[in-house]
Amino acid sequence: MRKEGFLLPLLLTAWDPVKKTVAWRAAGGGGIGGGTLTTAGNLVFQVVIDGRLLVYSADKGEKLLELATNKNGMGAPITYMIDGKQYIAFQGGAGRPARTVGPNDQTIDNPPMLFVFEVGGTAALPTPPAPAAFAPPPAAPKPAAPKQ
Secondary structure (H helix, E strand, O other), rough: EEEEEEEEEOEEEEOOOOEEEEEEEOOOOOOOEEEEEEEEEEEEEEEEEOOOOEEEEEEOOEEEEEEOOOOOOOOOOOOEEEEOEEEEEEEEOOOOOOOEEEEOEEEEEEEOOOOOOOOOOOOOOOOOOOOOOOOOOOOOOOOOOOOO
């Protein structure tokens, strides 16, 4: 965001609707991609376009977790429960097939990936697999010989 030639920091802002004031602010976020999710368990989850998952306490804005997913572009998080366990899920990646050719014929390799975390889980984020080898498109078929 620009104002009068200056680059302003992007902030996540929590609003207190009772007091009608800002409760807290935290650096991060952006105008496109990502989003936030607030739970009844006093957690705010934010995914930002550069591929980070940020978790804050909803009441104080204390950062509880910052996790790099190594994916650019992020979809808004959702939450759901299965058998009493709460999960947070969001999609990272460019939203297009792997090895898409972009402008200027550069190869874009940021395929979508669904991330799902159990709230309170302790497992480490696995290393993403190496990208598959890029195969050029098949050659166009040769024209058929003229019939006599």
